[in-house]
Amino acid sequence: MDTLLADATHVVLIDRDPEARREVRDYLREHRLRVSEGASARELLALVGQDDVDLLLLDPQLPDDDGLLLARRLREQSDDLPIVLLTDRRDEADRVMGPTLAADDCIPKPSHPRDMLARLRAVLRRYQSQAVLPSRDGRRAFRFAGWELNLRLRRLTSPTGRVVELAPSEYNLLQALCRAPQRVLTRDQLLTMSRLHETEVFDRVIDVQVRRLRVKLEAQPSRPTLIVTERGLGYRFACTVESVAG
Numbered sequence: 001m002d003t004l005l006a007d008a009t010h011v012v013l014i015d016r017d018p019e020a021r022r023e024v025r026d027y028l029r030e031h032r033l034r035v036s037e038g039a040s041a042r043e044l045l046a047l048v049g050q051d052d053v054d055l056l057l058l059d060p061q062l063p064d065d066d067g068l069l070l071a072r073r074l075r076e077q078s079d080d081l082p083i084v085l086l087t088d089r090r091d092e093a094d095r096v097m098g099p100t101l102a103a104d105d106c107i108p109k110p111s112h113p114r115d116m117l118a119r120l121r122a123v124l125r126r127y128q129s130q131a132v133l134p135s136r137d138g139r140r141a142f143r144f145a146g147w148e149l150n151l152r153l154r155r156l157t158s159p160t161g162r163v164v165e166l167a168p169s170e171y172n173l174l175q176a177l178c179r180a181p182q183r184v185l186t187r188d189q190l191l192t193m194s195r196l197h198e199t200e201v202f203d204r205v206i207d208v209q210v211r212r213l214r215v216k217l218e219a220q221p222s223r224p225t226l227i228v229t230e231r232g233l234g235y236r237f238a239c240t241v242e243s244v245a246g
Contacts, residue, residue, distance in 0.1 A: 009124070010052060013037045014044045014067075015059040015086055020109060024057065024086075027113040041065035048074070055082045055124060058103075071103055076153055082123045104168045126172065141244040142178035144237075145226060147217070148244075149174055156216075164216050173209050174217075177227065177237035186234040210235060 011028055015021040016039050025035045036047050041062050047053070056074070060067030071083050085106045104123045107116055142149045146159030154171055156164045166174065176190055187206045214221040228238040 009054045010034045010036065011055045011057060011120075012044065012047050012053050013057045014041075014062070015039065015057070016061060016063055017059070017109075020086075024113070024116070027117070031117060039063070041067070041070050044070070053081060055084065055120060057084050057086055057120075059086050061088070080127065082127050084120065084123060139243050139245060142175070143242040143244060144178065144181070144239045149178060151175070166216070167212075169209055170213050170216070173206075174213060177235070178241050181237045181239060181241040184230045184233050184236045190235065 011033050013021060013025055013028070013035055014037070015024070018039065021037055021039070025037055028035050036051070038044055038047060039062075041064050044056075044058070044062075048056075056071075058067055058071055060071070062070070067085070071085070074081060075083065083103045085103045086109055087106050088109055104126070105119055107119055139151060141151055148157045149155075149171075150157070154166070156166050156171075156174070158164055173190060176185065190209075191206045210227055211221070214224050214227055217226050218224045226237065226239055228236045230236050
């Protein structure tokens with residue numbers, strides 16, 4: 001049995017479309033997941049409040065609330081709840097904005113159930129990888145070179161006080177670097193902590209993510225001083241990092 005999607009894995013599925021919800025629910029249960037379901041924000045909050053949840057599958061277009069804002073509120077309350085949005089193909093705004101705001105992935109509807117399962121597995125794997133790190137050690141934030149990465153709010157603030165939006169992969173990559181300053185981390189190590197989809201895993205994907213982070217962090221991204229390349233080895237976060245308790 002897949003240890004990432006085992007009997008104990010509890011998925012909360014919130015979708016306004018009863019037929020789509022039924023199809024997803026039945027497929028996940030066939031693969032031995034425990035699924036609780038609902039069609040509204042009210043039902044979601046009730047389910048989250050009464051039981052431990054391992055992953056949330058959320059339709060952003062709910063009848064009684066804005067699903068994107070709701071996802072963001074849940075993320076602010078807990079940074080260890082995987083959130084995946086189920087978006088209509090025609091709804092480009094939700095698909096593009098979801099990861100930036102709060103979600104770990106956006107899956108278009110309809111999708112092949114097997115592809116959906118693979119993407120859920122990838123999200124859960126990333127959270128399990130994070131759990132191996134000392135992420136529950138009382139740290140509230142990391143500070144480096146005037147920047148602050150708030151772990152509870154998943155928010156990056158620049159030395160001038162500007163909030164810089166991070167995609168989930170960028171956040172996880174930066175967090176991994178902050179936890180190991182001045183250490184050389186291989187691409188495989190960083191990839192485990194930052195990837196979103198199994199389909200994104202190829203030889204140089206981590207280089208792409210590093211370039212994106214450099215654009216947001218470095219004064220001169222083409223001549224980086226924070227995320228330094230160690231040729232033939234990987235990358236090193238070349239600065240002092242302060243851990244802030246809270």
